[in-house]
Amino acid sequence: MDLASLKAFLENQMPKALELLRQMVQINSFTANAEGVNRLGRFTAQQFSGLGFEAEFVSSTNPGWGNHLAMTRRGRSGRCIALIAHLDTVFPPEEELANNFQWLVEGDRAFGPGTLDIKGGTAMMWLVLTALQARAPSLFDEITWKLFWNSSEERLSPDFEQVCRQRLEHTPLAVLVFEAENRRNGCSLLVAARKGRATWKVTVTGRGAHAGGNLKQGANAILQLARTVQQIEALTDFTKHLTFNVATVRGGSVLNRVPHEAVAQGEFRAFSPQVCQEAKAALLKLSGPGEVRSLADHYACQVTAEITSESRAWPRNPGTERLLALWTETAAQQGKSVLAEERGGLSDGNGFWDLAPTLDGLGPWGENDHCSQRSPDGSKLPEFVEISSFVPKALLNVVAISKLLA
Numbered sequence: 001m002d003l004a005s006l007k008a009f010l011e012n013q014m015p016k017a018l019e020l021l022r023q024m025v026q027i028n029s030f031t032a033n034a035e036g037v038n039r040l041g042r043f044t045a046q047q048f049s050g051l052g053f054e055a056e057f058v059s060s061t062n063p064g065w066g067n068h069l070a071m072t073r074r075g076r077s078g079r080c081i082a083l084i085a086h087l088d089t090v091f092p093p094e095e096e097l098a099n100n101f102q103w104l105v106e107g108d109r110a111f112g113p114g115t116l117d118i119k120g121g122t123a124m125m126w127l128v129l130t131a132l133q134a135r136a137p138s139l140f141d142e143i144t145w146k147l148f149w150n151s152s153e154e155r156l157s158p159d160f161e162q163v164c165r166q167r168l169e170h171t172p173l174a175v176l177v178f179e180a181e182n183r184r185n186g187c188s189l190l191v192a193a194r195k196g197r198a199t200w201k202v203t204v205t206g207r208g209a210h211a212g213g214n215l216k217q218g219a220n221a222i223l224q225l226a227r228t229v230q231q232i233e234a235l236t237d238f239t240k241h242l243t244f245n246v247a248t249v250r251g252g253s254v255l256n257r258v259p260h261e262a263v264a265q266g267e268f269r270a271f272s273p274q275v276c277q278e279a280k281a282a283l284l285k286l287s288g289p290g291e292v293r294s295l296a297d298h299y300a301c302q303v304t305a306e307i308t309s310e311s312r313a314w315p316r317n318p319g320t321e322r323l324l325a326l327w328t329e330t331a332a333q334q335g336k337s338v339l340a341e342e343r344g345g346l347s348d349g350n351g352f353w354d355l356a357p358t359l360d361g362l363g364p365w366g367e368n369d370h371c372s373q374r375s376p377d378g379s380k381l382p383e384f385v386e387i388s389s390f391v392p393k394a395l396l397n398v399v400a401i402s403k404l405l406a
């Protein structure tokens, strides 16, 4: 593939890609705005139908969320590539209105809800596929392309992974995730691992008692919880990249009672599935009688620890390393350098690395994702995507994908 002419082609397509992005950004697709998510899904399907893709809308198991979008373009061979993004954003319509957060181009920056996370990623997918169809038509026609958009990625959709897996008749050669690129000292970072996450809840039941007349009878649940949360925080182990966060606590009722119940909730994260397993076991081991007892008869507070949700870790693995090597080598040939990044945050990549080689961070670059506010002095800026980051990244993605298929 001639790089200069491919670059010129991509540059030619940029006005269309930006217009596509502008229209996507104008549709509010907050996760809980199912109608908006569905509208964006239909709009997205239209755009990719121009490339020969057929759309299927799959309802979410949560009735409050919109439909997932699956698109297929069947190729001559069974060789398959899956591309993944999501439809939803974290911005409710009221917040967009209150902060006047909408599509706005200032110089090289396009501000707006989802410009970076992840509508810019969808625009990148369109750019990459358009280029492959135009510049490598026989390759494009040979491959079976599967595109998936999660309706509720920002809320960790529990059913999206299954929706995708059921529609992958052949194990894909690669699962490519179009979350935004990060940079370190100007160097592009691709995501090669992401932490797993579990949320937990710890409930302490004590024994209520009259605070004035019968304090010794009480077993103070808050006092016990205060000790238990310290034990939980102590499970953090930075040498294992394991972090525990005690995020909320509540307990007690009125001031003249020894509190009989207290609850803490939080999460933990780690890269290694093994470390996640150990962390889970350590947390669950806190269940049982606590150290806090009533002075009257040693009645013990009862601690109950439970896991409320789990998302699998995506550790470094050979499949991801192969893709990473391909992208790194391609970047070097284009005079750029890219590095691998291990991110603490989750993405849909967590659900696929053990099915097929997975690489993430293939979207454009920008900053301030999930922020909608702008301060007068410019110290706080909302989410934006850098317009000039599209073409170089698309160039990298297109060439790396064609090498993968060659």
Ligand SMILES: [Zn+2]
Residues within 6 Å of the ligand: 086, 117, 118, 153, 179
């Ligand atoms: Zn995202």
